[in-house]
Amino acid sequence: MIFLFYTAAIVALIATIAVIISTNVVHALVYLIISLLSVAVIFFALGAPFAAMLEAIVYAGAIMVLFLFVMMMLNLGQTTQDEEKEWMQPRLWIGPVTLVALLLVQMTNVLLTQDVDLRPIEVGVLEISVLLFGPWLLAVELASMLLLAGLVAAYHLAKK
Amino acid sequence: MDFIPYEHGLILAAILFVCGLVGVLTRRNIVFVLMSLEIMLNACGLAFVVASSRWQHAEGQVMFLMILTLAAAEVAVGLGLIIQMYRRFHTVDISVLNEMKG
Numbered sequence: 001m002i003f004l005f006y007t008a009a010i011v012a013l014i015a016t017i018a019v020i021i022s023t024n025v026v027h028a029l030v031y032l033i034i035s036l037l038s039v040a041v042i043f044f045a046l047g048a049p050f051a052a053m054l055e056a057i058v059y060a061g062a063i064m065v066l067f068l069f070v071m072m073m074l075n076l077g078q079t080t081q082d083e084e085k086e087w088m089q090p091r092l093w094i095g096p097v098t099l100v101a102l103l104l105v106q107m108t109n110v111l112l113t114q115d116v117d118l119r120p121i122e123v124g125v126l127e128i129s130v131l132l133f134g135p136w137l138l139a140v141e142l143a144s145m146l147l148l149a150g151l152v153a154a155y156h157l158a159k160k
Numbered sequence: 161m162d163f164i165p166y167e168h169g170l171i172l173a174a175i176l177f178v179c180g181l182v183g184v185l186t187r188r189n190i191v192f193v194l195m196s197l198e199i200m201l202n203a204c205g206l207a208f209v210v211a212s213s214r215w216q217h218a219e220g221q222v223m224f225l226m227i228l229t230l231a232a233a234e235v236a237v238g239l240g241l242i243i244q245m246y247r248r249f250h251t252v253d254i255s256v257l258n259e260m261k262g
Binding site: 001002005009012013016017019020025028029032033035036039042045046047048050051054055058059062063065067070071073074078080083084087088090093096097099101103104107108109111112114115117118119120121123130131132136138139141146147149150151153154155156157158160 | 163164165166167168169170171172174175176178179180181182183185186187188189191192194195196198199202205206209210212214215216217221222224225226228229230231232233234235236237238239240241242243244246247252253257
């Protein structure tokens, strides 16, 4: 489990960094899929198989396919990639990266004061379903309304 | 018996979140901005699942489900907006949007 966690974590980090520094949209998308799949492996290692399956099916499957369809519709060619290379100047990265790195150092300092081990005891579909259709029923209904609103808004916005 | 330390899971989530934040702050292509937002939402979900594993409770995973739903709705609306923007301005550069006058 521990080997699985650290390997998947390293893959996820490398793939995520490749997403934000890549200039080709489709390459970035494939790296993002790799990152999401390795996060799914991390969920397995943490004893959350249901979340891992949802991550693989909904995130890496549905949402990324949506992205891919839109990329095919837009048909961004070589000019966009050249523009992208022009925008990727190191001096633009210095400010944001410094500030965000400071935030990360602070957050890491706070987190490292804890000393608890994770015991990957599997939390299965049953426990989650009991919660989803018990105390969280209203949230599930609201999520369905949110998805409906997203559907209607996407249809309206993408219409000519 | 060796276990994964709790803070390592949270630190991984924090690093992924920060990568997404850097992407949102630096990229000018709106497609990359939307992808970085996805990375940030995914990192939040990872933090929830790590916490669910820490307290051995399923509610963190319920929250992950809510984040998943939110991400799906957000991507649908965001991609619709990208398509509309590409139709009007023929570019994916977000700096053209500062000239919008309604």
